[in-house]
Amino acid sequence: MDRGLSQTAFDAAPASAGGVTRTLRRRSTPARPLFETLPAAVAPRIQPSLERRRLWERRFRRRLDVTDAVSITLAAAAAAIVETGPIDTFADLAGPARIGMFVVGAWLTLLWLARTREPAVLGAGAAEYKRIGHATGLAFGILSTIFILAQLPGLRAQLLVAMPFGLVTLVFSRWLWRKWLIHERERGECVSRVIVAGARDDVEYVIEKLVGDPHHAYHVIGATTTDGLIDPIRVGDRGYPVIGSIRSTAAYGRATGADAIVVASTPDDDRDFVRRLGWELEGTAAELVLCNRLTDVAGPRLSLRPLDGLPLVQVKIPEFEGGIHAIKRGMDVVLSLLALVPILLLTPVIALAIKLDSPGPVLFHQLRVGRDGRQFWMIKFRTMVADAESSRDSLHAQNEGAGPLFKLKRDPRVTRVGAVLRKFSIDELPQFANVLRGDMSIVGPRPPLPAEVTAYDGTVYRRLYLKPGITGLWQISGRSDLSWEDSVRLDLRYVENWSIATDLMIMWRTAKVMVAPRGAY
Known part of the structure; x- marks a missing residue:
């Protein structure tokens, strides 16, 4: 029963006590209005930052x-x-x-x-x-x-x-x-304006990944940290301002017009931080992104399983045999057969150009290491002078390769025809014969030399869990311009996360890289 109505009725009614009738005095305190609105119960309204984000998405x-x-x-x-x-x-x-x-x-x-x-x-x-x-x-x-x-x-x-x-x-x-x-x-339009929140080291790691995103989907406008310091966070040659404490992230997001908040880590003493932050961002931001340090784990391996209010992130353990690998092998056989037909037609022309440019064999055989550490002879069109291997030691002091790799941007052993073949990756076309034979795959980790494998540590050996590929993440990401660490990281990412869809994507991007080569020398 409504308190205002019941009190009025009670004040106006007569009452008796001990047979004596008396009228109760009306109280002077006014009753609460019937339809009074409680400020705390008002649903959040859309703020300009969120409306701006939704506007370009709708368009x-x-x-x-x-x-x-x-x-x-x-x-x-x-x-x-x-x-x-x-x-x-x-x-x-x-x-x-x-x-x-x-x-x-x-x-x-x-x-x-x-x-x-x-x-x-x-x-x-x-x-x-x-x-x-x-x-x-x-x-x-x-x-x-x-x-x-x-x-x-x-x-x-x-x-x-x-x-x-x-x-x-x-x-x-x-x-x-x-x-x-x-x-x-790239022009700064259609991007998410982001504030990254967390411990300083975690924020730096996340910003580095966001600004390195080739799709340019996130524009970092600042950070909030747990240490209370206002020193900017430096990533590369650029500094990102720390605009305040992590506990005031929502307020700073509203003030700066951010439409996305990325939580790199949470305060150790506040387990309800993320839930409360989500409430505070209602009507202000379109995204609340939670990061973890499961580095190089691709989306298909991750799944979310709610358990009585506890969100469990499940990570599928990689498998290196089974039906999906049989499908990959079948795709390798079919595509290599289709590719070898035009390659055989082009081989006489390429062979003639190689012979006219420098004496020596048309094909170059080199010992490489494949799956499970098995060695095989990889075939390529010859791009160097015939005695290139014997003169390598004299050029070792000029090595520009990363880690155990030996690379020279202007290698004097490369012939004129060989430079053209390398630039457009034509020298690697005979490797489709390696694929058909089963030594290689069309997509996979980079095929290493035996000398490189002897320098591996326990982690890098994981590159040998799959067959090496004619192309891979390393080729579409810069090839010889990559550092040794980046090359290893890309190969390990592929080994743990590969899928048929990923292989098709890499093949498509490889075709574009061959037309506009980068890092091929």
Whole structure:
């Protein structure tokens, strides 16, 4: 019962005591208003920082909506034209047009249900393309069932024409938008304005990773730390301001217009810090990102399992045999067979150029170390003079390679034709024969020399758990320009996190690196 109403009724009513009737005096204290609003119960409202973030996300998603619809409509229309063939009147297009509209609607619906335009995957590349592929496969699985049950015509054309054409067009359009988004982010647009919170060492580590992100998705505007110091955090040749204590992160985020908070670590004496910070950021930030030091663990190996309010991060342990490795081997065999056909056609031309440039054999055989430490002879087109190995010791003092690697940017042993072959990685084409033979894989760690392996420590030996590759993360990330530590880190990351999707991504990026080479000498 409402207190204000009950008290008024009580004051106005007569009361008796010992048979004597008397009237109670009305109290002078006014009752609380019936619909009074409690300030603490008011839901947080969207702040300008969050509205600014959502504005560019909405604009970008609308552009994706348009290009997705155009791509799918063109694919469905092409299938309808193939299905009908020559037409006499426009009435002949009515049936295929209805089927095409049905396909377009179902396809777009599945793209929406698969969250292919979520902010988390915008510009993410492989994750975005994977969702598009899953949505497309599911859409046509459902459509095939409906077509068969309803005995609708046009299924074959939609499967053989619309699905592959539409999928390729969708991925290509998303790739173009991703390039545009990265360009905008390089200009400082369409980025998340970030404050990094945590212990100073952890904040420095996270900032280093964020600013090194090739997608430029995060713009660090400052940091809050646990030590109470205001000295800037230096990463490379740039300093990032420390704007206050970690306990006031939300207030500083609101004052600076940050739309994302990255928690590098939490205060040791405050286990509820993250939950309270999430409450304080409501209406202000779009993201609260929690970091951990599980370095080089890729997303597919991580999963979140809530257990009675306790979020458990599960990390899948890598496996180095089984069905997925059989699929990788099958893909290696098929692709190497397809690649060797044009390579054999080009070999006479390349061989003639090598012979005319310098005397010696066309092919160069070098002993390398493969999976499980087994040695094999790797084949390449010769790019150096015939006696290059014997003159290596005299050039050892000029070595510019990192760690145990021997590299010279201007190696006098490289021939003129060899320099061209190296620049565009043509010298490595015969290695497809190594792949077919089973010594190598198309994608894998860099194949090391036996002398390099003898210098390995216990960690680096993990590079030998998989077959070495013609290409890999090391090749698309700078090749000879990489430090020894970076080369090892990339190889170990690949060994622990590889997948078929990762291999396809590396192959695609390798093709781009061959056209615009970097670090090849």
